[in-house]
Amino acid sequence: MSLDSPKVLYVTCAENGLHGLGQLTKAGIDVAAVVTIPPALGTKYAVSGYVDVSPWCLAHGLNCIRLREYKIEVSDVEAVDFDLLIVNGWNRLIPSEVFSLARLGALGIHAGHPPLGLGRAPLVWSIIHGQSDIEVFVFRLTANADDGDIMATQVVEITEHDDVKTLYEKVMDVGADLFLAAIRKLSAGEAGFSQDRRFLSHFPKRTEADGLIDFAMTDRQICDFVRAQVPPYPGAFTYLGSEKWKVLRVQRYDRFLFRDHPRVPGRILRVLPSGVIVQTGAAPVWIRHATVDGTDIDPMSRPEIVGRRFGVDLD
Known part of the structure; x- marks a missing residue:
């Protein structure tokens, strides 16, 4: 200069x-x-x-x-x-x-x-x-x-x-x-x-409440929705009963597997060592990293969640 x-x-x-x-x-x-x-x-x-x-x-x-x-x-x-x-x-x-x-x-x-x-x-x-x-x-x-x-x-x-x-x-x-x-x-x-x-x-202002995941979206849309809101932003989230899951990493799972299953958005299909498989409005997604109250979720310690649905279960 x-x-x-x-x-x-x-x-x-x-x-x-x-x-x-x-x-x-x-x-x-x-x-x-x-x-x-x-x-x-x-x-x-x-x-x-x-x-x-x-x-x-x-x-x-x-x-x-x-x-x-x-x-x-x-x-x-x-x-x-x-x-x-x-x-x-x-x-x-x-x-x-x-x-x-x-x-x-x-x-x-x-x-x-x-x-x-x-x-x-x-x-x-x-x-x-x-x-x-x-x-x-x-x-x-x-x-x-x-x-x-x-x-x-x-x-x-x-x-x-x-x-x-x-x-x-x-x-x-x-x-x-x-x-x-x-x-x-x-x-x-x-x-x-x-x-x-x-x-x-x-673009309108976003608040923390705008991070609620709608599993009726497609798998691609959900992946974009989650990656758009990682820290330092408040983050995407969902509820399993009264438990709030903050979703930090998700990826598309497989467009061939589960294609003959009833397509119920939000239903948890499998629990694997690396995360939870969830049905969307299209193909399933794989939640690879989520926290509850700031603590990482160990999916293998939660086998009972299979068959439940995010966003609709009531405890």
Whole structure:
């Protein structure tokens, strides 16, 4: 970066933001201050992938502004001398009064297929919907969510081996490079390209309750549903009577075996040393890893569950 590169006010409270912050400082970007929230607020608002960035800032001599609430006001940052606001890992809209303080405005990052898929949990929704790729893009912030002019973009593949954690890391890694590219463009006076607002669509917010598995879905859909919600997200789950099973790993079992059995979604067909075989609306799935109250389930210690059904049994 040139000596006249902008002074950055950086906003984050998540793992991807800390990674990006490290990459920007390595590249020589002048970070005037970092805005974040303390662990108590990360817990209060159940921030996925929350990281306390304060120790890192202290170790690297950066001014760290810890907010008293999960929102930024002008009074929190007006004393900071900055040219550009960067938001990376922050699930709240930034008031226009805040980013209007910056000479070059503000940059954010999102992933989807702009202008489709703006809004909440884009990685989760993209895997649930069976997408094979996702577009990571850095854009100029507006008063709305994720709809500003795009400054830099990169398509990332979603392979059959990816879950939301590995996809999160891919996007995290690409994002740091995209912010650097966008800063170069801004410093050179280049403009981005606008999103076609006629076709804007937004993903809705997800809550922990949205992780309930519907075994009437196909085996492929259930595998996508589970891998889309592994930690740091709340996770997919089901109930066996009053027992809540958090499902962390599942795979398609076999499209030939059990094809002559009555297709009763949720019925447990077999218990094997590596997991539980469950009927879906199509072929069975193999639950390879599940927990109850945080403890791993040993399937061979539960042979009595064969013939029961997830989601409908009553104790």
